[in-house]
Amino acid sequence: MQKGIKRKDLLGLKELERGEIEIILETAFSMKEVLKRPIKKIPTLRGKTVCFMFFEPSTRTRSSFELAAKRLSADTINISGVGSALQKGESVLDTMLNINAMGIDAFVIRHASSGLPYFLARHTDTAVINAGDGMHEHPTQALLDMMTMKERFGKLEGLRVLIAGDIRHSRVARSNIYGLLKMSAEVRLFGPPPLVPKEFEQFGAEVLYDKKKALRNVDVIMGLRIQRERLLESFFPSIREYRKFFAITPQDIENLSKDVLIMHPGPVNWGVEMDYDIIKHKNNVILEQVTNGVAIRMSVLYHFISGEKLDEEHLN
Amino acid sequence: MKSILIKNAKILDFDKKKEVIQDVLIEGDKIKDVSQGITITDAKVIDIKGLYLFPGFIDAHAHFREPGEEYKEDIASGARAALHGGVTTVFAMPNTKPPLDSRAMIEFVKERSLKANYADVLPVGAITKKREGKEIAEMGDMREGGAIAFSDDGTWVQNSSVMRRALEYSIAFRTVVISHAEDTTFSHGVVHESFISYDRGVEGYPSQKEEIAVFRDVKLAELTGGRLHIAHLSSKGSYEIIKMAKKRGINVSSEVTPHHLLLAQEEIDLFNPLYKVNPPIRTKEHRDALLEGLRDGTIDIIATDHAPHNWYEKETDVNSAPFGMISLDFYFSLLYSELVRKGKLSLFDLVSATTYKPAEIFGLSDRGVIKKGYIADLVVFDPQREYVLTEDFIRSKSKNTPFLGQRIRGCVVYVIKRGKLFKIEEI
Known part of the structure; x- marks a missing residue:
């Protein structure tokens, strides 16, 4: 099977190669077709779990990512600053490691501090997707x-x-x-x-x-x-x-x-x-x-969780 | 105590700018004789042929966190780390919790230092009460109680009148006012501002934040005739201002840290909190100017700004982590290995900046040179011995240094503190 993406994490476009950007865009156009169907769901990431850790307010990005995961049949959980152990003083790293121990396939992280997803990504083999870090990248x-x-x-x-x-x-x-x-x-x-x-x-x-x-x-x-x-x-x-x-x-x-x-x-x-x-x-x-945001995030979740190039049969 | 005779010591003769081979006899806590071919029957003899004998290093800038944050460091652990690095005299900065702003606090540090019995820890008193920058603290009483100098380290004395009065007042007590020169109203951030900081999206502050403050303080020194010392110089512009000031005969001295001499923003991972220090690591241009400053005498001394933090405080993102890195245990050998060996700094410049120059600036007339009658604070240095910097090597309670894993060529092998001989491994 041909590998589409060369890295574990999507932390920024600075690191990504042109070819990788092209692959993600190409897959996103296919995903957009799925979104036009009457039943907007495919089983591609069935049995996979995506954890959203949003430590900053977000409307679009969060719901877009969540819908993207659901359209791909992944299970999702949500951690935020409010209502979690972070309020009890637990560090973000500890929180991530604990949730990770429950069996996670990708973390989607938004945080006010530039570089925080880089820091977390170094501490886990699980894919980390940056959903916006400080003034750094989105x-x-x-x-x-x-x-x-x-x-x-x-x-x-x-x-x-x-x-x-x-x-x-x-x-x-x-x-x-x-x-x-x-x-x-x-x-x-x-x-x-x-x-x-x-x-x-x-x-x-x-x-x-x-x-x-x-x-x-x-x-x-x-x-x-x-x-x-x-x-x-x-x-x-x-x-x-x-x-x-x-x-x-x-x-x-x-x-x-x-x-x-x-x-x-x-x-x-x-x-x-x-x-x-x-x-x-x-x-x-x-x-x-x-609208395209959902398609792009489906593409990103697909590539960084499966690590494969998109095959037509994955769309069924 | 039995006398110690050190045979065949390679000593730097600063008058003649050359290395000489001498024997050094130590009796009690003093240097009794420095000459060739000393023979004495009743002494412990150490032959250090091929090795250097330096005066014990004097570090004019360290943070020992006691009282208040003893989990990071305390006076005993800090004094031990110092001695382990060949530092026989170290200044403790007053930004403890509570700060060292009264005679009682100064005496507390002195007492702790005496009890620890490693390096001499000399407390620096706060310039202003509670380090708030509003009213000058009781500098006279603190001086009498043993304060070596005065500083509000960690913050600048923003109010120009207060700083002016502090410099004036200090004259009566023949002491030095140390400035942590950074305009506190200007540009807040966590790293040096540059294209690199914009690229990584980490809020930076430009070197002008420091230079504006350095310039004001130099002008106040000119006005008052007070003895001003600028802490941890980090920029090319500051170097230029000090150079100009010295040319005009203004009474100012300055220091640079090992990390500002060794690191450049282009070469570090900006997101790694181990590199987060204040003032920040700036670009190569600044680093090269600081080295030049040390070579041309604009910058007088090297001081560590040893700033211990517990590991979990640094194991986070760059914005949340505290500022500072440690280096007391190893900075001299690291500088020897990286600068002297690579031809960027002469051994004479390195040793003068870590021994007799700080002694001169702060009026420590009993130490800093290897001469008859001086305190027997000495370091035996093996320029060939190699070691890898590991956490086990470090005696400080904290291990927050980006130099872990570094191979260092040149090593302190013995330290003599007031006539007492320590093998490095035993400290």
Whole structure:
């Protein structure tokens, strides 16, 4: 049997090879077919158990992962910071090792601390899937973003992708930068300088502070959430001023010479990083991204639990 | 106590900048004679042909956690780890719980040190009451009680007036004010800010956090004439400021840690908490400047900033783990192995930065050199003997060092503390 993925864990797109990204995307398109069936369930991961450890609030990612596991017939359990032994002072490592001893095939982990999934992954032979660690990476989000772009454009090579908003604190931005550059797309970053440090050029992305220049000839605009709590640290003076200079407006999109895809990983602060009216724009694929999220996570769970390349009969 | 005669010792002659072979006679706790061909019948004779004899090392910066966190380290275990590494005099920083901010606390550390009877542990008193940076502590009384210097280590004295008064006041008691120079209002994080920190998504703080503070303190030293010492220099910019200050005749000295001389952010795993120290490991550019500073005399001394933490406190993610690493047990041999052997630092620079220079800065006039009349604090060092750094080797209660597993060439083999001879294995 041919091995599809070369590693135990999905920790970030920095580590993943282009070929591995291609395999995950390919499988995800097959999984999306399954999701269109009247009975949206296949027995592929029957008898396998996935444990979700979400130590940060999450709506989309958590339910998306959980649905993905269930669509593949895996059993699931949930551990969170609240209502677990973590409240009694148990360490995250101890919690994981104890749950692992019950027989787990994959851990899906979200945590506010960058690198925590790396730390846990070193202590277990079980697959660890990063569902977002601090400001570091959110690989499945970037994979579903790339899937959505590929679906619309048929390819990723040569696409000009603008990521706008709070780049500095964003794990979504980092994973997309790594993933898109590996797939030979161009990445531009736009926002107020304190939220888009010049250092990001060293990733191989272009850093721009002028909206007009940033939008020139783009194929995709991806907005990122502006965290209002950042205001306290004076990364920018006010929401009002942010909107004036940095929000993407329907007028901006109107002025472009070609059609662009409008994306956002959610949750959206409508009226901050993106204007309210964009919600109605025909090229807004924000909900399509969410749908693709389930397919991508089915693909990821499948590959990292079974370790095999997808065979057509696995879809029955 | 029987006299000890050390034969054929290789000694560094700092005046002539050359190695000389001498015999050293120790009587009681003092060096009685240093010359060639000493013969005496009633003495324990040790022939150390081919080995170095150094003054016992003086480490001006360690954390011994007593009182308050004795599970990490206590004064006895810290003093033992020190002696095991060839350190015969070590300064204990005052950020204990409660802090060393009164004479009673200073005397407590002295008493514990005396009882432990390994390295001399000299307490550093807090600059301000409770280390809060608001009012200066009773420096005079602490000095009289045995405080070697003053520092609010762990935090900067943010208020410029308070720091100014502390520097002025210290003059009356002929002591040194040590600054943990970091602008506390500026950029919070857990690692050095750089592309690497952005890449890993770990919040960083730039070297300017330190440099801003170093510059202010240098200016206050200029204003007051107080004796300022900057702790754990970690950046190129700080090096440049100190260099400028010294050129202008400002009364300032500085130290660098072994880890800032050896490690660079490009070469470490940023997620590994064993590398998490404050100030942080910065990039190669900074490390190279610190080495240069040591060579050109801008940076005066090497101090460990030995910061013990229990293993489970470091076995977590980089954000939750505490700052600090240990090194008292092995830093001299590690530096010898990695810097002197590789031609990056001369043996003279390494030994002066760990012996007579700290003695000079802090006014320890009875130690730090191998001369008649000085305290017999000595180290016998075998430049050829190899060892692998293991947890068993370390006498500190804590083992938090990223250098575990490192092969080190050069080893302390004997330590003489106030005329008492210890074999390294017996410490």
